[in-house]
Amino acid sequence: MLQRYFSLSQNGTTVRTEVIAGLSSFLATMYIIVVNPAILSQSGMPFGGVLTATVLLSFFCSLMMGLYARNPLLVAPGMGLNAFFTFTVVKGMGVAWQTALGAVFWAGVIFLILSVFNVRTYIVQAIPKPLRYAISSGIGLFITLIGLTNAKFIVSNPATLVGMGNLKDPILLTFLIGLIITAVLIVRKVQGGIVIGIVLTTLMAIPIGRWWGDASAVNFGQTALVNWNGLWAAPDFSLLFQLDLTGSLTLALWPVIFAFTFTDLFDSVSTFVGVAEAADLYDENGDPRNIQQSLLTDAVATTLAGLLGTSPGTAYIESAVGIEQGGRTGLTAIVAAFLFLPFMFLSPLLSVIPSIATALALILVGAFMMKPITKIDWTVMDEAIPCLLALVLIPFSYSITQGIIFGFLSWTLLKTATGKSKEVSPTLWIIDAFAVMSLVWGH
Numbered sequence: 254m255l256q257r258y259f260s261l262s263q264n265g266t267t268v269r270t271e272v273i274a275g276l277s278s279f280l281a282t283m284y285i286i287v288v289n290p291a292i293l294s295q296s297g298m299p300f301g302g303v304l305t306a307t308v309l310l311s312f313f314c315s316l317m318m319g320l321y322a323r324n325p326l327l328v329a330p331g332m333g334l335n336a337f338f339t340f341t342v343v344k345g346m347g348v349a350w351q352t353a354l355g356a357v358f359w360a361g362v363i364f365l366i367l368s369v370f371n372v373r374t375y376i377v378q379a380i381p382k383p384l385r386y387a388i389s390s391g392i393g394l395f396i397t398l399i400g401l402t403n404a405k406f407i408v409s410n411p412a413t414l415v416g417m418g419n420l421k422d423p424i425l426l427t428f429l430i431g432l433i434i435t436a437v438l439i440v441r442k443v444q445g446g447i448v449i450g451i452v453l454t455t456l457m458a459i460p461i462g463r464w465w466g467d468a469s470a471v472n473f474g475q476t477a478l479v480n481w482n483g484l485w486a487a488p489d490f491s492l493l494f495q496l497d498l499t500g501s502l503t504l505a506l507w508p509v510i511f512a513f514t515f516t517d518l519f520d521s522v523s524t525f526v527g528v529a530e531a532a533d534l535y536d537e538n539g540d541p542r543n544i545q546q547s548l549l550t551d552a553v554a555t556t557l558a559g560l561l562g563t564s565p566g567t568a569y570i571e572s573a574v575g576i577e578q579g580g581r582t583g584l585t586a587i588v589a590a591f592l593f594l595p596f597m598f599l600s601p602l603l604s605v606i607p608s609i610a611t612a613l614a615l616i617l618v619g620a621f622m623m624k625p626i627t628k629i630d631w632t633v634m635d636e637a638i639p640c641l642l643a644l645v646l647i648p649f650s651y652s653i654t655q656g657i658i659f660g661f662l663s664w665t666l667l668k669t670a671t672g673k674s675k676e677v678s679p680t681l682w683i684i685d686a687f688a689v690m691s692l693v694w695g696h
Contacts, residue, residue: 259323259582266581271325273445274580275588278327280451280606281574281614282589285311285329286596287603292335293564296343296350301489306561308488308597312590314554314566319586322546325576326528327589328554331520331567333652334513338564342509353509354559355501360513361556361565367518368549377522377544379680384660386625387640389527391647391656392570393622398648400615403608404428405471423466424478427457428609435613439577447578447614454610455479472607483601492562513555515691517565519654521551524568530625532576570653574614577621635671639664658688 255261255268290303307330314328342353367373380388401407405425410416418425435450443449462468462477469476501510525548528534529541536542547568554566575585596603626644631637643660647653665685668676 255584259584261582261584264581266579268584270444270579271582271584272588273448274325274575274578274585276575276592277445277447277578277614278325278569278572278575278580278585279589279592280448281571281611281618282311282327282329282569283593283596283603283606284608284611285332285569286593286600288332289330289335289563292339293350296339296353298350298562299489299491301486302492302562304600305488305490305597306492306558306563308593308600310554310558310561310563310566311593313557314550315586315590315593317553318547318550318568319583319590321583322543322550323583324534324543324547325580325582325585326524326547326572327569327575327586328550328566329569329593330558330563331517331565331569333520333654334517334567335564337512337516341512346509348506348509349497349500351495351497352500352506354496354562355498356506356509356559357513357565358496358498358556358559359501359510360517361552361554361559363510363514364517364552364555365549368545368552371545373518373522373548373552374540374545375680376518376684377526377548378540379678379684380522380526380661381636381664381676381681383629383636383640384643384657384664385526385530386628387643387660388523388647388653388657389530390623390626391644392523392527392573392653393531393619394644394648395651395653396570396573396615396622397619398651400612400619403615404612423461424458424468424471424609427454427461428612430454431457431610432613432616436617439617445578447574447617450613451606451610454613455606458607458609468607478607478609480604482604485598486600488597494560495562496559512691513565515687516654517551517555517567519657521548521567523653523657524570524572527570527622528568528573528576531573531622532581534576534581571615571618573618573622577618635667635673636664638667654691658692661685661688 286307289307290300293303294300311329318326318328342348343350405418407415408418431454438446458478467476468478525541534542558566629640639660642663643656646659647656665677
């Protein structure tokens, strides 16, 4: 049944490979179960309630992505969108979190309408191929940067903006050893190499804070890097259906709904395009596989997020970790979905795996995501410059959306200025108009 439904042999995969891939993607993504509540709780929302909402959203929407869209992509509350929710909307604009949840819901409704009428698929098709390659590679650099900063290999430096961490630090030394071991496993094509690397790095990190080193600066004040904080925690359903649907429709909140819609739209579109490009997950028309179903799932994730009590859900770039391990079908997403569910009750277990263990997975997958960069013709300058902007601004601005916006706008400007405006599709002109609006409203 699995063979027929997911076309495993046609996709060059097996049940065992898909299970390992699902586990790999989950291990790279599970940080969101704790990090999302840590961010959203600063808006006044209960930590336990957000944790429960995060797990439920990740489970239902990753399951839908696997069963309905049949793609190996995980769905969870988006990083960046949660920060926008807390620090810009609630704290910056003084909007009550219940009202902000309503804005998330209405953004999801707009998404659903755009998805049902296939508008979002037209947006994907409007992205020029060179920019698709740049976006995929830019995402690779982005998740590499996330991994390097999570491991404290790259740190802030007032003199040079960024710098290298202290190589004598036991935490960083342990990370580097784990990174080398995992890289060797990947190069030698050991199945499940990333999972093995995460487990080995976790085991190597146990002595930190117990026998040597001190992790309190990077581990929320706890001396030890690997901690046992218990097994069981009861779920908190207090945030379910607490959104303010009518208050969020006031004229003053329209820019917020637009910002949620636009940012989530391009985060999800870029993830589908980037992962499809890196893993060659394309249909016969050259579009990302099952793109309409995937985008509809993403729209449901945003709508459901408002109802459950969390920031918008979106497809995760960390899904590339499982794809690098051989995941090619929706079975990968289904395995990961069911791995989320127990942590509604077992959330204390997440503290066992330290950030340096999952950081190495993100860094190594960055190499996998960089493959499309070789397809860009760097001698054609009216294409090379927009590709460069998209490629570097995604990691340097710490925003996929900003990289895409300036890639689109510069592509349109340069093509028009060089008499090649026919290479700019009508859809891209419309996208550019919305991109300018997002820059004006977002700043």
